[in-house]
Amino acid sequence: MNRINQKLQEDKKLLSIYFTAGYPALNDTVPIIRELEKNGVDMIEIGLPFSDPLADGPTIQASSTAALQNGMRTELLFEQLKDIRKTVSIPLIVMGYFNPMLQYGVEAFCRKCHEIGIDGIIMPDLPLDVYQEQYEAIFTKYGLINVFLITPQTSEERIRQIDGASAGFIYMVSSASVTGSKDGFGNAQTDYFERIARMGLKNPQIVGFGISNAETFQAATETAKGAIIGSAFIKHLTDYGIATIGDFVEKIKS
Amino acid sequence: MKRKKRTTTISGETERKSYHADEKGNYGEFGGAYIPEMLYPNTEELRQNYLRIMADPSFQREFDHLLKDYVGRPTPLYFAERLSQKYGTKIYLKREDLCHTGAHKVNNTIGQILMAKKLGKNRIIAETGAGQHGVATATVCALMGIECVVYMGEIDIARQAPNVARMKMLGAKVRPALSGSRTLKDATNEAIRDWINNPVDTHYIIGSVVGPHPYPDMVARFQSVISEEIKWQLKEKEGRENPDYVVACVGGGSNAAGAYFHYLDVPEVGIIAVEAAGKGIDTGESAATSALGKVGIIHGSKTLLMQTQDGQITEPYSISAGLDYPGVGPMHAHLFKSGRGEFISITDDEAMTAGLEVSQLEGIIPAIETSHAFAIFDYKQFKEDDVVVINLSGRGDKDLQTYIDYFKL
Numbered sequence: 067m068n069r070i071n072q073k074l075q076e077d078k079k080l081l082s083i084y085f086t087a088g089y090p091a092l093n094d095t096v097p098i099i100r101e102l103e104k105n106g107v108d109m110i111e112i113g114l115p116f117s118d119p120l121a122d123g124p125t126i127q128a129s130s131t132a133a134l135q136n137g138m139r140t141e142l143l144f145e146q147l148k149d150i151r152k153t154v155s156i157p158l159i160v161m162g163y164f165n166p167m168l169q170y171g172v173e174a175f176c177r178k179c180h181e182i183g184i185d186g187i188i189m190p191d192l193p194l195d196v197y198q199e200q201y202e203a204i205f206t207k208y209g210l211i212n213v214f215l216i217t218p219q220t221s222e223e224r225i226r227q228i229d230g231a232s233a234g235f236i237y238m239v240s241s242a243s244v245t246g247s248k249d250g251f252g253n254a255q256t257d258y259f260e261r262i263a264r265m266g267l268k269n270p271q272i273v274g275f276g277i278s279n280a281e282t283f284q285a286a287t288e289t290a291k292g293a294i295i296g297s298a299f300i301k302h303l304t305d306y307g308i309a310t311i312g313d314f315v316e317k318i319k320s
Numbered sequence: 321m322k323r324k325k326r327t328t329t330i331s332g333e334t335e336r337k338s339y340h341a342d343e344k345g346n347y348g349e350f351g352g353a354y355i356p357e358m359l360y361p362n363t364e365e366l367r368q369n370y371l372r373i374m375a376d377p378s379f380q381r382e383f384d385h386l387l388k389d390y391v392g393r394p395t396p397l398y399f400a401e402r403l404s405q406k407y408g409t410k411i412y413l414k415r416e417d418l419c420h421t422g423a424h425k426v427n428n429t430i431g432q433i434l435m436a437k438k439l440g441k442n443r444i445i446a447e448t449g450a451g452q453h454g455v456a457t458a459t460v461c462a463l464m465g466i467e468c469v470v471y472m473g474e475i476d477i478a479r480q481a482p483n484v485a486r487m488k489m490l491g492a493k494v495r496p497a498l499s500g501s502r503t504l505k506d507a508t509n510e511a512i513r514d515w516i517n518n519p520v521d522t523h524y525i526i527g528s529v530v531g532p533h534p535y536p537d538m539v540a541r542f543q544s545v546i547s548e549e550i551k552w553q554l555k556e557k558e559g560r561e562n563p564d565y566v567v568a569c570v571g572g573g574s575n576a577a578g579a580y581f582h583y584l585d586v587p588e589v590g591i592i593a594v595e596a597a598g599k600g601i602d603t604g605e606s607a608a609t610s611a612l613g614k615v616g617i618i619h620g621s622k623t624l625l626m627q628t629q630d631g632q633i634t635e636p637y638s639i640s641a642g643l644d645y646p647g648v649g650p651m652h653a654h655l656f657k658s659g660r661g662e663f664i665s666i667t668d669d670e671a672m673t674a675g676l677e678v679s680q681l682e683g684i685i686p687a688i689e690t691s692h693a694f695a696i697f698d699y700k701q702f703k704e705d706d707v708v709v710i711n712l713s714g715r716g717d718k719d720l721q722t723y724i725d726y727f728k729l
Contacts, residue, residue, distance in 0.1 A: 117632040118505060118618070120512045122354040127499050140630050164354060165617045169631030190356035191617065215357040219519050224360070239358060242520075244513045 069157040070184045070211050070234045073108055074270050080292025081283065081318060082272060082297050084111040084161060086129040087146070088138025090303055095146045098308055105315040111188060111294065114143060114162030121190045123246035125297040129304075132286065140170050144178045151183035158300050161188040173204050180208035186234055188213045194231060202231075218258045222265070229267045238262060238271040238290060245275055246297025251285050263289035276306050283318050326658045339584035339651070339660055341540075348658060350650035353532035355605055355620045358516045362524070363620075365439065367534045373438045374431075374541060387545060388431050391420045393427075394630070395546075397553035397709070402681040406539040409702035412563070413684070413712045414550055416575060423687065423714030424543060425456035429525055431542030433460040438522035443467045443522040446670020449476055449504030450641030451483025451525030452714065458492035468492040471510040473503035480641065483718065501635045502603035505644055508619050528572025529649030532620030536577075536649050543578025550709055551582055565590040565702070568711040570663075571607070571643035573652045575713035580655075590662065591674045592700070593652060594693045596638035597665035607636035608665035609648040609658045618647040624656065639722065640688035642714070662700075670695040670727050675716065687714030688722060 071118035074082065083102050083108035087095045095112070097165035115138050122130070130277055150158070164269065167175045167189060187210050192201070197212060205212050211234035215224050218241060229237060239294055252257060255276075262271060277286050286293040294317065302314045345351045345367075353363055373379050387393040395415040404411045414422040436444060443502075444461050446468070448454030454470040462469035474496040478483055486492050500506040508531075515524045529536040529543075551561040566583055568576035570593045583589040598606035606612060608668055613624035618633055625647035626634045638644045648656075655661030666674075675691030678684055686694065690713045702708055716723065723729065 113360070116635075118509055119499065120509045121358060121516065123513070124499065134632060163617075165633075166631035169614075169627070169629065190358075191620070192352045193352075193354060193360075196352065196354070212455070214550060217358050217361075219361040220357060221361070242358065243517050244358075247517065254607065 068209060068234070069155070070109070070159070073157050074235060074291060079287040080108040080272065082109040082111060082224065082292055082294040083107050083274070084113055084294055084296035085125060085299060085303065086115050087115040087127045087143050088115060088133030088136045089129040089300070090132070090307065092136040092138060093146070094308055095143065095275050096150060098152060099154055099158070101276060101308060101311040101316070103154050105312045106319065107156065107315055108292065109157045109159065111159045111161040112143070112147075114140060114160055114166055116163040116166055119163060121244055123244040124298060125246045125300050129300045133251055140166055145243055147182045154171050159186040159188055160184050161306070164192040166190045172201055176208040176210055183292070184210065186211035188237060190215055194228060198231060209210055215239050216262075218254070220264060225262070225265065225267070229269055232269045234269065235291065236267065236269045236271045237294070238273045240273050240276040240286065243275055247276070250282060251276065254283070259286070259289045278317055280320050322561050339655060339658070341533070341537040343413070345537055347536075347654035349615070349651045350621070350623050350653040350657075351533060351536060352622050353620055354617045354622060355532045356516075358519070359512070359620070361661070362515055362519050363532050363534070367440065368537070370435065370534050370538050373435055376438075376686040376716060379434060379438060382434055383431055387427065391426050392418060392428060393545065394549045394553070395419060395678065397550060397557065399557065400682050403678065406681065406703055407697045407702065408577065409706045409708055410610070412554070412557075412707065412709045413682070414546060414579065414709055416546065416711060416713050417684070417686065417690070417715035418527040421456050421459050422717060423452050424455070424546065425453050425527060426459065427545055427578065428527065428539050428542045428574060429456040429460045432523070432525040433464050433466065436466070436474070436525070437464065437526055439523060441471070441521060441523035443518065444525055445469045445471065445514050445522055445647060446525045446527060447471050447504065447507040448527065449473070449507065449644060450718070451476070451480040451487065452642060452718065454492070454494070455483055455490070456488045457525050457527070458487040458490035461492060462490045468717035470494050471484050471497050471507040471514070471516065473497045473507045474500070475502045476504065476507070476641065503635065505618070505633060512619065523712065528645070529577040529647070529651055530572045530619055530621060536621065536651060538576055540577040540581055540651060543574050544581035545584040546575070546578035546711060547580065554707070556707070562586055562589050563707040563709040565592055565706065566711070567592040567693050567696060567708060568687045569594045569643060569713060571596070571645045571689065572647070574647040574691065575711050577649060577651055577713040579709070591655060591660060592696065593655065593661045593663045594696055595663060595665045596640055596671070596692055597667045598637040598639070600667055601665060605637035607638040607643050607645065609646070610663040611665055613648065621647070621650050623647050623650045625651040640692065642687065642689040666695040666698050670679045670698065672723070676727065684712070685690060685716035686712060687716050688719045690714055
C-alpha cells in the first residue's frame with residue numbers, strides 16, 4: 067500500500083509541511099526532510115522550484131527564485147533524494163508546476179520518483195481532463211498518487227468528479243487566494259469546510275493555503291483529516307534557519 | 321461573428337484540419353487550459369459564455385457602434401505607392417495605427433469590456449509590458465466607469481513613464497510587479513494571482529492571443545475585424561478579397577491573429593509572421609520564439625516558449641517592448657509547426673532602419689513592433705503583381721525616444 071494511504075488510515079489529524087527544495091541553501095533538502103520527520107511531521111511536500119509559480123504568493127515565489135539562483139535543478143533534486151528512503155519513512159510528495167515535469171519527460175519524471183520512493187505528485191496546473199486523457203496511466207504504472215485541488219468556488223459536480231479521480235486525498239484550498247495571503251479563518255471558510263465534510267467524499271481532505279499557526283491548524287482540522295503549512299514554514303526558515311525546525315513544529319502542534 | 325468551417329474535405333478523402341481553435345481551445349498540439357483549479361471557475365464561466373455573448377445581437381450592435389464611433393473604424397487600407405515602387409510589388413497597409421489610442425490593442429479591450437459587463441463584473445485587471453495594452457484597458461474602463469487595476473513590471477514602469485502617466489490620467493491604478501524579472505511575464509503572473517484572489521467580481525482583460533482557453537480564441541475573434549475589413553477593402557481596390565500575402569509582427573501575436581483570421585483556412589493566401597531577433601538569434605538577446613522556443617506551458621497555454629533545459633522560463637530581449645514576450649500565442653505556434661505560416665526574424669537594427677524608411681517614403685512613423693514587419697523585404701522577394709498586405713499595427717509616437725536615441729536625431 068502507498069505510504070500516503072497508510073498514513074491517512076492513522077487515527078489522528080495529519081500535519082503536512084511544504085518547503086522549496088534548494089532553499090535556504092542548495093543542499094538543505096535532505097536535512098530539512100529529516101528534521102521534519104524527527105519532529106513528528108506526518109507528510110512532506112517537496113517543492114520543485116519554478117520561475118513563474120502563478121498560484122503562489124510572494125513568500126514561496128521568493129524562495130523559488132532563490133532556490134533557482136542557488137542552482138537547484140530537476141536532476142539535482144532527484145540526486146539529492148536518491149538515498150532518502152534509507153532514513154525517512156513518512157510519505158513524500160513532489161509538488162511543482164507542470165512545465166519542468168514536461169521538459170524532463172513525464173514518464174522519466176514518474177520513473178525517477180518511483181525509484182526514489184516518492185509517493186505522490188501535486189501539479190496544480192496539470193488539469194484534470196489532460197491528466198486523465200494523457201498521463202493517468204503513467205502515474206499509476208509508477209505507483210504515484212496524483213493529488214487534485216478544490217477551492218471554495220469549485221462546483222459540487224466538479225468536486226465529485228475530482229473525488230472520483232483521486233486515490234489518496236483531496237487538497238482543499240482554504241479560500242480564494244494564492245499561498246500565504248490570509249491570516250485566520252472567517253465564517254465563510256468554516257461554512258465551506260462543513261459543506262465539504264457533509265458531502266461524504268471517498269477521499270479524505272487535507273486543507274492548505276492560509277494555515278500558519280496552531281490556531282489555524284486546529285480550525286482547519288476540525289472537519290478535515292489534516293492541514294498543510296507552506297509559506298509560514300518558509301518564513302520560519304528565512305528568519306531562523308533550519309536549526310530551529312523543531313520549535314516551529316512544536317508550536318503548531320501545541 | 322462568423323467563423324470558418326472547422327474542417328474541409330478535399331477530393332472527398334483527405335480531411336484538412338482548420339487553423340482555428342477547436343472547442344477545447346486546441347490549435348493542433350497547442351493551446352488548451354493548463355490552469356490551477358483556483359482559476360477553473362473563472363475561465364469556465366468565460367468559456368461557457370463567450371461565444372453566446374459574442375453572437376448576441378445587442379452585444380454585436382454595441383461592439384460595432386464603439387468600433388465605428390469611438391475607435392474610428394474601419395481603418396483605411398492604404399496603397400503604399402512609394403514603398404511598392406521601391407520593392408517592385410503591390411504593398412497595402414492596414415492602418416491600425418489610426419485606431420484610438422494608437423494601435424490595434426483597443427479592438428480587443430472594447431470587446432472584453434463589453435464581455436465583462438455582460439458577465440456582471442465590476443472590476444477589471446490587466447497586465448501590460450510597454451503600457452499599450454494597459455492604456456487601451458484604462459481607456460475602455462474610463463469609458464464604462466469601471467474600476468481598473470493594471471499590473472506592470474517594476475522595470476517597465478521605470479522605462480515607460482509616459483504610458484504610466486496616461487493610465488493614471490485615465491483613472492487606472494498601476495501596480496508594480498516586483499517578482500521574478502519584473503517585466504511583462506511577471507506582470508501577467510501578478511494579474512493571474514489577482515484573479516485567483518478575486519474570482520467573483522473581476523474580469524481579467526488579457527492583451528494578446530495568449531493565456532488559457534478561451535482567451536486566445538476570444539481575443540483573436542475581437543481582433544478579426546482587421547481581416548474582415550481587409551477582405552472588402554481589397555475587393556474594392558483590387559477586385560479580389562484575398563491578397564497573396566498578409567504580413568504581421570508577432571510578439572504574443574494579437575495583431576497578427578486579427579490580420580490572418582479570415583485567411584487562416586484560405587490556402588492561397590500566404591501568411592508571414594515577423595518575430596523580433598533582438599540583437600541576433602544566436603546572441604542570447606532575442607525574442608524569436610519560433611527559432612528559440614520549445615514546446616512548453618506558459619500562462620496556462622501549451623505553446624512554443626523560450627526556456628531553459630529544465631523548463632524555467634527565460635527572459636527575452638527586443639528593442640521593441642511589445643515583442644518582448646517569451647512565448648507566442650498557440651495559434652501562431654501551430655501556424656509555425658504546421659508550416660502554414662512563414663516565420664521571419666528581424667533584428668533591432670533591421671527594424672529601426674525599416675521604420676525610418678517607411679517614415680520617409682510614406683510619411684508614417686510606425687511603432688517599432690510594426691517596423692519589424694517592414695524589414696522583410698531583405699529576406700523575401702515578391703512578384704510584381706503580388707498583393708502584399710502589411711498590418712500597420714501601431715503608430716510610433718510612443719517610440720519616439722527610442723528612435724531619437726538610436727538615430728541620434
